[in-house]
Amino acid sequence: GDSVTQMEGPVTLSEEAFLTINCTYTATGYPSLFWYVQYPGEGLQLLLKATKADDKGSNKGFEATYRKETTSFHLEKGSVQVSDSAVYFCALGLSGSARQLTFGSGTQLTVLP
Amino acid sequence: EAEVAQSPRYKITEKSQAVAFWCDPISGHATLYWYRQILGQGPELLVQFQDESVVDDSQLPKDRFSAERLKGVDSTLKIQPAELGDSAMYLCASSLPGAKAGELFFGEGSRLTVL
Numbered sequence: 001g002d003s004v005t006q007m008e009g010p011v012t013l014s015e016e017a018f019l020t021i022n023c024t025y026t027a028t029g030y031p032s033l034f035w036y037v038q039y040p041g042e043g044l045q046l047l048l049k050a051t052k053a054d055d056k057g058s059n060k061g062f063e064a065t066y067r068k069e070t071t072s073f074h075l076e077k078g079s080v081q082v083s084d085s086a087v088y089f090c091a092l093g094l095s096g097s098a099r100q101l102t103f104g105s106g107t108q109l110t111v112l113p
Numbered sequence: 114e115a116e117v118a119q120s121p122r123y124k125i126t127e128k129s130q131a132v133a134f135w136c137d138p139i140s141g142h143a144t145l146y147w148y149r150q151i152l153g154q155g156p157e158l159l160v161q162f163q164d165e166s167v168v169d170d171s172q173l174p175k176d177r178f179s180a181e182r183l184k185g186v187d188s189t190l191k192i193q194p195a196e197l198g199d200s201a202m203y204l205c206a207s208s209l210p211g212a213k214a215g216e217l218f219f220g221e222g223s224r225l226t227v228l
Contacts (some may be wrong), residue, residue, distance in 0.1 A: 004155070041221070042221060043117070043204070043219035043220050043221045043222060044156070044204070044206075044217075044219040045218075045219065046216065046217070049216075089155055089156075091155075100146070100158055100161060100169065101156075101158070101217060103155030103156050103157070104155050105153065105154050105155045106153075106154070106155050
């Protein structure tokens with residue numbers, strides 16, 4: 001079945017450090033890929049998305065490129081801030097599956113000042 | 114800004130008791146989802162509604178869980194009887210009709226602890 005594998009956390013970085021959170025997927029069709037973020041005490045919210053191979057999603061300084069050849073969608077940010085501390089979830093969705101999402105297990109990011 | 118409303122935020126119950134969660138999606142969002150998120154894991158879909166109809170409940174443990182959306186607006190998820198393994202965050206999400214895959218709006222969740 002469809003699945004998403006994220007790098008295990010937690011991840012702790014100093015402010016202004018470079019961030020990479022790895023995500024790989026397995027899907028039978030041609031999925032869209034997403035990163036959702038969950039800030040403390042809040043609901044999940046969409047951070048960025050890519051709908052086809054080689055697309056790059058970006059938002060709030062975060063980027064991820066849909067790599068079909070490596071079935072990956074790694075999240076990157078050049079300079080993290082304390083306010084980026086949150087749990088990050090990689091997810092995939094297939095257009096034929098009623099717009100459902102399959103999530104990875106999440107990666108807790110803590111940024112220290 | 115419109116939000117998905119959920120209640121209660123926190124619920125502590127003893128095993129074998131009944132518990133219910135309520136969700137009010139963003140106005141106009143025809144699709145409603147209930148997800149369960151066990152601590153340290155990603156959300157897993159329990160049930161999906163399109164208006165008042167169930168689209169997918171294949172992962173809903175129907176011996177103890179039930180979900181309804183009688184008028185196609187708000188929804189209730191019930192567990193009876195609750196078991197220790199049901200301790201989790203229950204997330205409600207909604208989306209617009211015709212929304213592209215993944216464009217879901219989530220509520221803050223209802224955290225259930227079963228003692």
